[in-house]
Amino acid sequence: MTESLPATSPHTGAPDGARPAASAQWTEQGNGWLLGIGGEWRGHGAALPAAPGALVQGEVRFDTTALGSWDVALASSLWQRLSALTRPPVTIDLQGLPEGLREILSMALTETPAATAPRREPDRITRVGASTQAWWDDGRRSLTLVGEVVLSVGRLLRGKSGMRWSDLAWQVEQTGPRSLPIVALVSFLVGLIVAYMGAAQLQRFGAQNFIADLVTVGVVREVAALLVGIVLAGRVGAAFAAQIGSMRANEEVDALTTLGVNPVDFLVLPRVLALLIVGPMLTAFAAVVGMGVGWLVAVGLYGVTPLEYVYASAQALTLPHVLIGLLKGTVYAVLVALAGCLQGMSAGRSAQAVGDATTAAVVQAIVWMVVAASVLTVVFQQLDW
Amino acid sequence: MTAPLIRVQDVTMAFGDHVVQRDLTFDVLPGEVLAIAGGSGCGKSTLLRHLIGLQAPAAGQVLHGTQDLYTADANTLGVLRQGFGVAFQAGALWSSMTVGENVMLPMQLFTDRDAQACEQDARFKLALVGLGGSFEAEPAQLSGGMRKRAAIARALALDPPLLFLDEPSAGLDPLSSAHLDDLIRHLRDDLGTAVVMVSHELGSLFALADRILFLDAQTKTMTALGPPDELLHRGPPGVRAFLRRGATESETEAA
Numbered sequence: 001m002t003e004s005l006p007a008t009s010p011h012t013g014a015p016d017g018a019r020p021a022a023s024a025q026w027t028e029q030g031n032g033w034l035l036g037i038g039g040e041w042r043g044h045g046a047a048l049p050a051a052p053g054a055l056v057q058g059e060v061r062f063d064t065t066a067l068g069s070w071d072v073a074l075a076s077s078l079w080q081r082l083s084a085l086t087r088p089p090v091t092i093d094l095q096g097l098p099e100g101l102r103e104i105l106s107m108a109l110t111e112t113p114a115a116t117a118p119r120r121e122p123d124r125i126t127r128v129g130a131s132t133q134a135w136w137d138d139g140r141r142s143l144t145l146v147g148e149v150v151l152s153v154g155r156l157l158r159g160k161s162g163m164r165w166s167d168l169a170w171q172v173e174q175t176g177p178r179s180l181p182i183v184a185l186v187s188f189l190v191g192l193i194v195a196y197m198g199a200a201q202l203q204r205f206g207a208q209n210f211i212a213d214l215v216t217v218g219v220v221r222e223v224a225a226l227l228v229g230i231v232l233a234g235r236v237g238a239a240f241a242a243q244i245g246s247m248r249a250n251e252e253v254d255a256l257t258t259l260g261v262n263p264v265d266f267l268v269l270p271r272v273l274a275l276l277i278v279g280p281m282l283t284a285f286a287a288v289v290g291m292g293v294g295w296l297v298a299v300g301l302y303g304v305t306p307l308e309y310v311y312a313s314a315q316a317l318t319l320p321h322v323l324i325g326l327l328k329g330t331v332y333a334v335l336v337a338l339a340g341c342l343q344g345m346s347a348g349r350s351a352q353a354v355g356d357a358t359t360a361a362v363v364q365a366i367v368w369m370v371v372a373a374s375v376l377t378v379v380f381q382q383l384d385w
Numbered sequence: 386m387t388a389p390l391i392r393v394q395d396v397t398m399a400f401g402d403h404v405v406q407r408d409l410t411f412d413v414l415p416g417e418v419l420a421i422a423g424g425s426g427c428g429k430s431t432l433l434r435h436l437i438g439l440q441a442p443a444a445g446q447v448l449h450g451t452q453d454l455y456t457a458d459a460n461t462l463g464v465l466r467q468g469f470g471v472a473f474q475a476g477a478l479w480s481s482m483t484v485g486e487n488v489m490l491p492m493q494l495f496t497d498r499d500a501q502a503c504e505q506d507a508r509f510k511l512a513l514v515g516l517g518g519s520f521e522a523e524p525a526q527l528s529g530g531m532r533k534r535a536a537i538a539r540a541l542a543l544d545p546p547l548l549f550l551d552e553p554s555a556g557l558d559p560l561s562s563a564h565l566d567d568l569i570r571h572l573r574d575d576l577g578t579a580v581v582m583v584s585h586e587l588g589s590l591f592a593l594a595d596r597i598l599f600l601d602a603q604t605k606t607m608t609a610l611g612p613p614d615e616l617l618h619r620g621p622p623g624v625r626a627f628l629r630r631g632a633t634e635s636e637t638e639a640a
Contacts, residue, residue: 162494243481251477255539258437259491260466 020068024048032059038066041074048077057089062096075101079108145342148264149272155265162265171274175236176281182235183286186227187219191290194218195297208302212312215294220317220325224286226373229332232275232282233365237340240271241361244344245354253345268341272334279333280326287325320385328376332369339365388450389414390547390579391436396445398431405431408606409445411598415546418573418580418593422627423600429583430474430551432600436581437471437549438462467495469547470540474555474583476532478524484511484535485520491542510538515564530557534565541572548572550582554589566592587630599624 022039026049033055035048060082078101086092086109094102122130155161198214244267247253253263291313298304340361347357389412397407405428413419421429434440435447441455448454449465457465478487488507492498498506511517514534524532533553540548553569554562566589572578573593584590590597591613599609599616601623609616609624617628 247480250475250480251473252479254434254439255471255473255477255479255536257439258466258469258471259494260463261494 020066022046026052026055028052028054029061032061034061034063036063036066037074038064038068040068042069042071043073046077048074048081051081051085055085055090058091060085060090060092062094064097064101067098070098070101072104075104075108078105082109141346142338142342145264145268145338145345149268149338152262152264152269155262156269161269162261163269164266167266167270168273171270172277174239175232175274176278179231179235179278179282180285183228183231183282184289186231187224187286187289188293190223190227191215191219191293192297194223194290195294196301199297199302203302208298208304209308209312211294211298211302211304212309213316215298216291216313216316217321219290219294220287221321222325222328222373222377224290225283225325225328225332226369228279228282228286228329229336229369230366232279232333232336233339233362233369236275237336237361237365238358240337240340241343241347241357242354244268244341245347245357248345248347249349249351249354263345268345271341272337275333275337276330279330282333283326283329286329324376324380324385328373331372331376335368335372336365339368387415390449391581392446392448393436394446394448396435396442396447398428398435398440399443404443404605406600406605406607407444409600411607411610413547413579413581415579416573416577417595418569418582420590420594420597421581421583421600422585422590422597424602424627427600427602429585429600433549433551433581433583437469438466467543468545469549470543470545471549472533472536472540472551472553474533474551475529476524476527476536478527478532478535478539480524482524483520484516484522484524484527487524487535488539488542491539495543507538507542510541511535513541514538514568515561530561533557534561537565537568544576546578548578548580548582550580550584552583552585554584554586562586562589569593587628590628599627 020039022037022041024035024037027034027036033052037048082092082105092109094106097105152161152163156163195211195215198218199208199211202208202210202214244253247267253267256263256266295306295309295313298309299306343357343361343364347353391413393409393411393413396409398405398409409432411419421432423429431440435442438447438454446453446455449468452461452465454462454465478484479490482490485504485507488510489503492503492506493500496503508517508520511520514537516531516534516538519527519531519535524535527535533556537548537550537553540550550569554565557565569580569582570593573580580593582589582593584594594613596611597609597613597616598607599620600606601608609620611620613628616624618625620628
């Protein structure tokens with residue numbers, strides 16, 4: 001680092017002639033060092049020259065007789081130079097500084113203990129270890145929450161739960177009826193796509209009479225559940241994470257704990273139960289809308305007679321399809337609730353952390369849903385249902 | 386001497402490897418106001434979290450009566466928890482309920498009183514803290530100071546013999562602050578409620594505290610425990626400086 005300033009003659013070379021340029025230089029003097037500062041420093045913004053390497057002991061004094069004006073930038077750069085020196089055997093005598101500068105510096109130079117120990121940058125292996133550990137902890141937390149919810153359901157069944165039924169009713173209302181418009185819209189459009197694309201392919205083989213089978217089985221068994229899950233993840237899972245996360249940030253969860261109310265009973269259980277109730281209902285609703293759209297497309301665009309379509313639909317709609325669809329919708333909805341609550345409960349205590357938890361809740365819910373969808377599909381295929 | 390409400394024995398508080406305070410040993414006596422004081426970041430609020438069962442000590446014991454708070458079984462813990470009320474620093478009112486419901490919830494959960502009686506009592510507790518008109522309000526509608534006071538009303542819901550207050554008067558205007566000091570004094574003198582409060586408001590410390598416990602961030606342990614007047618004159622230099630607001634430190638040391 002080199003700080004070279006016009007260090008020799010403070011009173012020459014002033015750019016505007018009237019104002020002497022800022023200058024500073026270290027000179028060795030007897031048993032110590034003298035820092036001479038001169039000229040106009042106000043608004044100068046220049047850095048002071050670094051302390052000479054030979055300065056390891058003795059007294060540091062100041063000569064500011066030639067100093068015109070100064071501002072806080074000079075105080076800042078003085079502090080940068082001096083704070084590294086303020087330990088024995090170096091002593092600093094601030095007497096040579098102008099009064100204001102002296103007082104500001106002596107306040108800043110008063111040693112304050114560091115709030116935390118300086119952090120060392122971890123090396124690569126440590127980072128790999130730490131992220132593995134974090135991943136493992138994450139998994140454990142998820143499992144722990146599932147376990148706690150199960151215990152909480154047990155307490156509810158024994159009538160010893162802190163859950164308030166009014167909270168459950170409120171959550172059902174928030175997550176159920178208020179999700180109907182968006183579920184209807186998404187289901188309508190997705191049903192339209194399935195029917196339209198399917199019919200276009202089937203028509204090539206003159207098989208448009210099978211549109212009913214395709215739409216009914218596809219929508220009821222798979223599509224309705226998945227789109228309900230996705231709508232809930234965005235609409236409800238994110239809200240759960242934000243609600244619980246901000247309650248944690250605001251010590252509201254601590255307030256419940258100190259009262260002796262289990263936060264899982266009070267916050268998580270009503271949300272999980274609400275989606276357990278609402279999930280299959282929304283799935284059924286989405287399936288009905290999807291089938292209706294299939295009927296519209298088949299009858300309106302592909303000349304299938306209305307009753308023929310209804311008959312084919314009824315033939316295709318067997319009980320296993322209905323049950324599997326509803327089961328999937330329920331599983332996805334519960335996963336959304338668990339992901340939202342889990343992220344909320346493990347959120348940090350800042351606004352940023354609550355925002356992160358909201359995002360993580362949606363991502364985690366969708367990942368869990370896709371995994372669950374794969375597992376369930378394989379299982380039901382193997383069982384030949 | 387009466388048995389202490391809380392006995393803290395050789396407690397070390399730590400986050401992982403980072404020790405906050407060590408070797409804390411003190412009692413909380415019935416009917417006293419014990420203030421926890423010290424510089425910023427010395428672990429006052431962390432100590433409070435240890436006392437109310439939110440964070441287990443790294444070493445040592447926190448006994449409520451004769452029962453260790455962190456090894457008690459669920460039923461005992463439930464009984465212990467109803468023996469104290471807590472008002473958190475920012476209030477921590479449950480934001481999905483009205484202020485009145487916040488105060489009523491502990492009553493509904495832990496007493497057999499009917500709805501009418503709970504509401505009457507909750508209105509009384511709110512009136513005590515000067516919030517009689519805010520029963521129907523949402524917590525978000527209250528100012529910061531009003532939330533603090535509502536939190537104290539909620540902490541009083543079950544009429545506990547012991548209250549924990551985290552910086553009750555910080556950020557309050559002088560009149561509200563004085564009102565709160567009065568309230569705490571009445572709780573102690575007239576109802577015999579013991580109060581443990583984190584505070585560094587010198588006014589409140591001198592007006593209220595029977596004893597002050599000083600924590601020090603540098604030595605990481607308690608440096609003094611005693612009545613404010615005694616500490617002011619005979620406490621360690623740092624404590625005397627704190628109590629005199631640091632302005633007359635040199636004079637104090639010369640004395």
